[in-house]
Amino acid sequence: MTEYNASPRRGRPRSFDADEVMQQVQEAFWKGGFEGTSIGDLTGATGLNRPSLYGAFGDKHALYLQALQQYREAMHAAGRQILEDAPTLRTALEDVYRAAIRIYTDDEEARGCFVSSTAPPEAMRDTSVRRELAATNDGLDEIFEARIARAQAEGEVCTALPPDDAGRIASAMLHSLSVRARAGASKRALHALAQSAVDLLAKAPESGSDPGNSEAG
Amino acid sequence: MTEYNASPRRGRPRSFDADEVMQQVQEAFWKGGFEGTSIGDLTGATGLNRPSLYGAFGDKHALYLQALQQYREAMHAAGRQILEDAPTLRTALEDVYRAAIRIYTDDEEARGCFVSSTAPPEAMRDTSVRRELAATNDGLDEIFEARIARAQAEGEVCTALPPDDAGRIASAMLHSLSVRARAGASKRALHALAQSAVDLLAKAPESGSDPGNSEAG
DNA sequence: GTATTTTCATACCCATCGTTACAATAATGG
DNA sequence: CCATTATTGTAACGATGGGTATGAAAATAC
Numbered sequence: 001m002t003e004y005n006a007s008p009r010r011g012r013p014r015s016f017d018a019d020e021v022m023q024q025v026q027e028a029f030w031k032g033g034f035e036g037t038s039i040g041d042l043t044g045a046t047g048l049n050r051p052s053l054y055g056a057f058g059d060k061h062a063l064y065l066q067a068l069q070q071y072r073e074a075m076h077a078a079g080r081q082i083l084e085d086a087p088t089l090r091t092a093l094e095d096v097y098r099a100a101i102r103i104y105t106d107d108e109e110a111r112g113c114f115v116s117s118t119a120p121p122e123a124m125r126d127t128s129v130r131r132e133l134a135a136t137n138d139g140l141d142e143i144f145e146a147r148i149a150r151a152q153a154e155g156e157v158c159t160a161l162p163p164d165d166a167g168r169i170a171s172a173m174l175h176s177l178s179v180r181a182r183a184g185a186s187k188r189a190l191h192a193l194a195q196s197a198v199d200l201l202a203k204a205p206e207s208g209s210d211p212g213n214s215e216a217g
Numbered sequence: 218m219t220e221y222n223a224s225p226r227r228g229r230p231r232s233f234d235a236d237e238v239m240q241q242v243q244e245a246f247w248k249g250g251f252e253g254t255s256i257g258d259l260t261g262a263t264g265l266n267r268p269s270l271y272g273a274f275g276d277k278h279a280l281y282l283q284a285l286q287q288y289r290e291a292m293h294a295a296g297r298q299i300l301e302d303a304p305t306l307r308t309a310l311e312d313v314y315r316a317a318i319r320i321y322t323d324d325e326e327a328r329g330c331f332v333s334s335t336a337p338p339e340a341m342r343d344t345s346v347r348r349e350l351a352a353t354n355d356g357l358d359e360i361f362e363a364r365i366a367r368a369q370a371e372g373e374v375c376t377a378l379p380p381d382d383a384g385r386i387a388s389a390m391l392h393s394l395s396v397r398a399r400a401g402a403s404k405r406a407l408h409a410l411a412q413s414a415v416d417l418l419a420k421a422p423e424s425g426s427d428p429g430n431s432e433a434g
Numbered sequence: 435g436t437a438t439t440t441t442c443a444t445a446c447c448c449a450t451c452g453t454t455a456c457a458a459t460a461a462t463g464g
Numbered sequence: 465c466c467a468t469t470a471t472t473g474t475a476a477c478g479a480t481g482g483g484t485a486t487g488a489a490a491a492t493a494c
Contacts, residue, residue: 011470012460033338035252039452049473050453056471060452110347116399120334120399121250124327134400165413168393172410175396176389182337183351193389196382200417224492229490256482266443273441277482291450 018056021046025057026067030111033118034064034129061126066191068132072116076139083143089151093170097194100174104181105190112182116175137171144170148201158205166201173197231314235273238263242274243284247328250335251281251346278343285349288331300360306368307419310387314411317391321398322407329399333392354388361387365418373400375422390414 013149028045029037039060043049048056057063078094104112113115115136123130145167151157161169177190245262246254256277260266265273274280296313303309321329328334332353340347362384368374376385392406 010462010468012462012472016470031341033250033252035250036338036342038450040450051455051474052472054453099387110341115394116407117337119427120329120396121253121338123399124248124334125253125420128258130327130399130401133396134402136360137397137402161413161416166410168410168415169390169417172390172393172414173386175393176385179350179392179396181336182347182353183354185351185354192382193385196378196386197389200379200386226437227444227492229492231441255480257480268444268485269442271483 002019014052014056015050016046016048018204021048021053022066022070024113029064029118031066034060034122038137045133055070061128064109064122065128065132068115068119068129068136072132072136072139075113075115075136076143079140080143083147088149088202089156090198092151093198093202094194097173097177097198098191100177101181101187101190101194105187110182110184113174113178115180117182140171140174141168144169151202155205157201158203170197170201229271231273233263233269235263238265238270239283239287240271242280243288243331246281246335247331250340251277278345281339282345282349285332285336285346287354289349289353289356292330292332292353293360296357297360302363305419306365306373307415308370309364310415310419314390314394314415315408317394318398318404318407318411321395322404327399327401330391330395333395334340334399357391358385359387361385365412368419372422374418375420387414388420 024046025042028041031037032041039050042053042060042063042169046053053063053140057066082095082099083092087109100113104110116134119129119133119136124135141164145163148157148166148170149163152159152163173194177194180193181190241263242259245258248254249258254268256267259270259277259280263270270280274283295316299312299316300309303312317330321327332350336346336350336353340350359383362380365374365383365387366380369376369380390411394411397410398407
């Protein structure tokens with residue numbers, strides 16, 4: 001993914017794996033948010049000392065931005081993968097929401113989504129965070145839209161709602177799952193909400209009126 | 218609402234209106250979040266000095282909690298009012314979302330919802346904030362549920378989705394509108410998303426199968 | 435007017451914040 | 465083996481954080 005380990009040939013080599021450290025940084029920010037996580041928290045979570053952190057990644061702000069970016073790329077890749085692999089839109093949405101809920105409630109902790117749980121308070125004063133938040137949302141919208149467009153083209157679901165609108169509603173459910181998970185909602189409640197959304201978004205087409213072409217593409 | 222102005226009869230009277238100050242405190246936290254807002258920011262926003270703030274409301278944490286509580290009560294009351302006043306579920310949802318978008322993008326600022334934009338990062342380490350966040354969500358779910366149940370009873374909309382599930386989806390849209398507004402989404406985009414949700418949630422019943430009783434209740 | 439009670443304003447406390455000098459360490463290039 | 469280059473650990477920097485002591489100010493109670 002990112003290229004921290006670009007093998008500097010001269011000088012003392014690093015005693016840590018940069019990607020692994022970034023993962024630990026992300027988890028620390030995930031728990032406490034940007035302002036609520038101190039450099040001391042980060043050194044504690046990573047085992048690195050301050051100069052090593054600064055030398056490898058930059059200051060606290062750069063560290064947080066890279067964590068946001070890394071999470072966005074990983075989430076988008078995983079979401080796209082899950083959606084494409086599923087044979088139907090219904091199972092695709094079910095799989096994606098199941099994976100999301102697992103992450104949002106990992107270790108029985110009420111974590112929610114890293115981006116939508118920690119970026120919003122900073123987004124108003126920090127335009128780079130706001131851009132990251134917007135990129136995360138927009139990308140997710142498009143990923144859902146693509147899968148829904150495919151399902152509509154295949155005639156699996158009704159075409160009452162355009163794919164872009166339906167995609168935004170699909171990702172809207174992730175926003176809600178995240179904030180509810182962070183509020184401590186049970187997995188059962190989250191799954192129930194997700195299932196309701198799936199039933200709305202993966203409704204079969206009106207029989208007889210719109211035949212579709214289930215083999216094309 | 219709250220009873221800060223309980224008129225102490227003895228001693229020097231306060232030189233400020235407590236409710237008005239709490240409103241300014243809320244706006245300050247709204248912009249910067251809990252950790253991102255300093256006591257200095259609060260004294261600047263309110264015009265009060267530190268001892269006056271502490272004497273009237275308690276420490277920073279108590280101040281934030283009261284702001285959350287005040288916002289929740291005001292939002293729930295306004296939401297209930299708007300929903301009940303509208304003649305149909307469709308217009309009810311349209312009115313509520315329109316009001317929400319106006320607040321979330323007030324003064325051309327990307328504010329989002331105060332609670333869901335600032336509470337999540339604190340909710341994981343602060344159980345009282347988490348409870349407030351959960352109370353805000355749960356209350357909103359119930360408010361939507363009640364209005365949807367009424368619409369179903371009146372035969373306005375189809376009963377495919379139970380009112381509690383539909384209510385949770387209706388409030389889920391507010392979660393998404395909030396995070397998107399905070400990310401800088403345009404009012405046009407927010408209204409489009411809201412309209413899609415309304416179309417899904419306020420769908421007319423299948424004609425002929427379930428007549429309903431439009432005069433009962 | 436005097437005592438009492440509460441609020442207001444200034445100034446300060448200590449802890450913690452993010453960030454960085456500085457020197458020791460550990461690798462490579464010749 | 466020596467010079468070079470980058471990373472590591474310690475320790476400190478100035479700034480700012482939340483919270484409060486203290487005395488002046490402004491009202492009521494008698």
